[in-house]
Amino acid sequence: MHSLRRLFRYLGPYWRPLLATSALILVHTALELLPPLFQRQIIDDVIGRRDLSRLGILIALLVAVYAVSELMDFGDQYLRHTLGERFLFDLRVRIYDHLQRLSLSFFERTSTGELMSRVSNDVNALEQFVTHGVILITVDALRLAGAAAVLLALEWRLALVVLIPVPIMAFGLRYFNRRARPIYRRVRDRLGDVNARLQDDLAGIRVIQAFGQEDAELARFSAVSEGYYRERVRAIRTWSTFFPAMFFLSALGGVAVLGLGAQMVIAGQLTLGTLVAFLAYIISFYDPLRRLTEVDNTFQQAIAAADRIFELLDEMPEIPEAADAVVLDKVAGKVVFDDVHFRYGENAPVANTGQKEVLHDVEFQMVPGEVVALVGPSGAGKTSIANLLCRFYDPTHGRVLVDGHDLRAVQVRSLRRQVAVVLQDTFLFNASVRENLLYGKPDATEEELIAATRAAYAHDFIVEMPAGYDTEIGERGVKLSGGQRQRLALARAILADPRILILDEATSSVDAEAEYLIQQALEEVLKGRTALVIAHRLSTIRNADKIIALEGGRIREVGNHRELVARGGLYSQLYQRQLELAADERTA
Numbered sequence: 001m002h003s004l005r006r007l008f009r010y011l012g013p014y015w016r017p018l019l020a021t022s023a024l025i026l027v028h029t030a031l032e033l034l035p036p037l038f039q040r041q042i043i044d045d046v047i048g049r050r051d052l053s054r055l056g057i058l059i060a061l062l063v064a065v066y067a068v069s070e071l072m073d074f075g076d077q078y079l080r081h082t083l084g085e086r087f088l089f090d091l092r093v094r095i096y097d098h099l100q101r102l103s104l105s106f107f108e109r110t111s112t113g114e115l116m117s118r119v120s121n122d123v124n125a126l127e128q129f130v131t132h133g134v135i136l137i138t139v140d141a142l143r144l145a146g147a148a149a150v151l152l153a154l155e156w157r158l159a160l161v162v163l164i165p166v167p168i169m170a171f172g173l174r175y176f177n178r179r180a181r182p183i184y185r186r187v188r189d190r191l192g193d194v195n196a197r198l199q200d201d202l203a204g205i206r207v208i209q210a211f212g213q214e215d216a217e218l219a220r221f222s223a224v225s226e227g228y229y230r231e232r233v234r235a236i237r238t239w240s241t242f243f244p245a246m247f248f249l250s251a252l253g254g255v256a257v258l259g260l261g262a263q264m265v266i267a268g269q270l271t272l273g274t275l276v277a278f279l280a281y282i283i284s285f286y287d288p289l290r291r292l293t294e295v296d297n298t299f300q301q302a303i304a305a306a307d308r309i310f311e312l313l314d315e316m317p318e319i320p321e322a323a324d325a326v327v328l329d330k331v332a333g334k335v336v337f338d339d340v341h342f343r344y345g346e347n348a349p350v351a352n353t354g355q356k357e358v359l360h361d362v363e364f365q366m367v368p369g370e371v372v373a374l375v376g377p378s379g380a381g382k383t384s385i386a387n388l389l390c391r392f393y394d395p396t397h398g399r400v401l402v403d404g405h406d407l408r409a410v411q412v413r414s415l416r417r418q419v420a421v422v423l424q425d426t427f428l429f430n431a432s433v434r435e436n437l438l439y440g441k442p443d444a445t446e447e448e449l450i451a452a453t454r455a456a457y458a459h460d461f462i463v464e465m466p467a468g469y470d471t472e473i474g475e476r477g478v479k480l481s482g483g484q485r486q487r488l489a490l491a492r493a494i495l496a497d498p499r500i501l502i503l504d505e506a507t508s509s510v511d512a513e514a515e516y517l518i519q520q521a522l523e524e525v526l527k528g529r530t531a532l533v534i535a536h537r538l539s540t541i542r543n544a545d546k547i548i549a550l551e552g553g554r555i556r557e558v559g560n561h562r563e564l565v566a567r568g569g570l571y572s573q574l575y576q577r578q579l580e581l582a583a584d585e586r587t588a
Contacts, residue, residue, distance in 0.1 A: 031068060042059075080131050117196070118309060161253065172242065334366065371543075372532055372544065437452065453491045542561045
């Protein structure tokens, strides 16, 4: 019930609309108790005595009661459902804001589809809880108490008969709770599996079609969908058995009252009008009971969804920000790696995480405006160094400093405003060219925008597109070539005007012509900036001020291109191997 209590606490800020709709429901409930009394008077005093003098007044009052009651119901329905939508909106935004603060490691171990399911489906599952569960459970309890009081006042003996099924219904509700809650949790989990599979397949649709794996992926999707279907059927079986049983018990109570009441009317112990009113109040008594069981079903579904939502909200960033974190307004660009060790996973002893260190004893400096290149075989630790500089992770030992500030003591967002990253796998949003370029500097002028694209050798191909800078480029820039995507990414970095630039194999996936243009653009991008360049094509970093050769997470060599080639070590071997491969390609 912890999740349920937390949900109620989340409703605290909405106390005004909750209070207003509660008042409307209370008035509506009180008015609903009046019509049987008017019916009783009409039957006993008008029909029984054949006196029509009061009929017009009673009918008018009855119509007025119904009219005001429905007006209250309209106000309640509008307020309550508007409140529900507002609550879901605020909760969804809160979850999204929380997700953005989580560390990259969380997203590496959690599928996108699963997160989408929690933000969308699980949040939507709380709508019934807010609009029906929170308020109606209290109002129905009051309605139940009011109907019971009126029944006892009308005829206490018949009222006792009405109460007979109540303990049985309460026992059944308790049994339903124990059985339904784990089922609903499994339903939410399996729906998350379906969304995760769907997102993964849609993201990889080109690979699926290229390898002709449509049937295999259909089988996998069918398997996870069947898991969701089976849990849904199990949930349906549970509530479809429970609710008819509850309705049958309440119907038995009504039948017993009708049988006993008929005998009492014939015996002269009860008037016909009182019996008719009593039967009407039985509906007012059993309806809240039945609705309370339905609300309980809503609560069980809400608890299952809330458990998953609160699991997400309780996830803490693995990259904590110090309370007194320093804001980096502007940096010169001096970078120091001081005895850095690192492994992926939580910052715990290796024996506890099972992860091996990917960086060992890494120590180097980058002076402002210097271009430093990282080279080495795959898995050498190049990208890990870039991740540490962006503070996507923290070292397990040692320090990373920018202008003398340990990054653990720096406000993360202020650091990342000083750093721009251009990746091999460039990510572009499903938006226009302009929107993608302005992402790092939304307030840039048109002149600044065009200057950035010209510097990145992107302006010419942009203006040739159908709508120029307003052309939609599709998901992940699918309508662009690899070289065009990279040049847009470079232009975006230029426009953001970072003091520190990280280029992670920015030219490794493009053809020779595109590489030439990107290299020309890089000369503009790197001017006056501290740059960390990761490259597989060693020909692209020959002019770097400093080259660091990595192997097995350790620095093996440091120097410029000429020094390292003359040394005949790791860099020289990598360089000679690429020259040989290039020669083989030319002669092939």
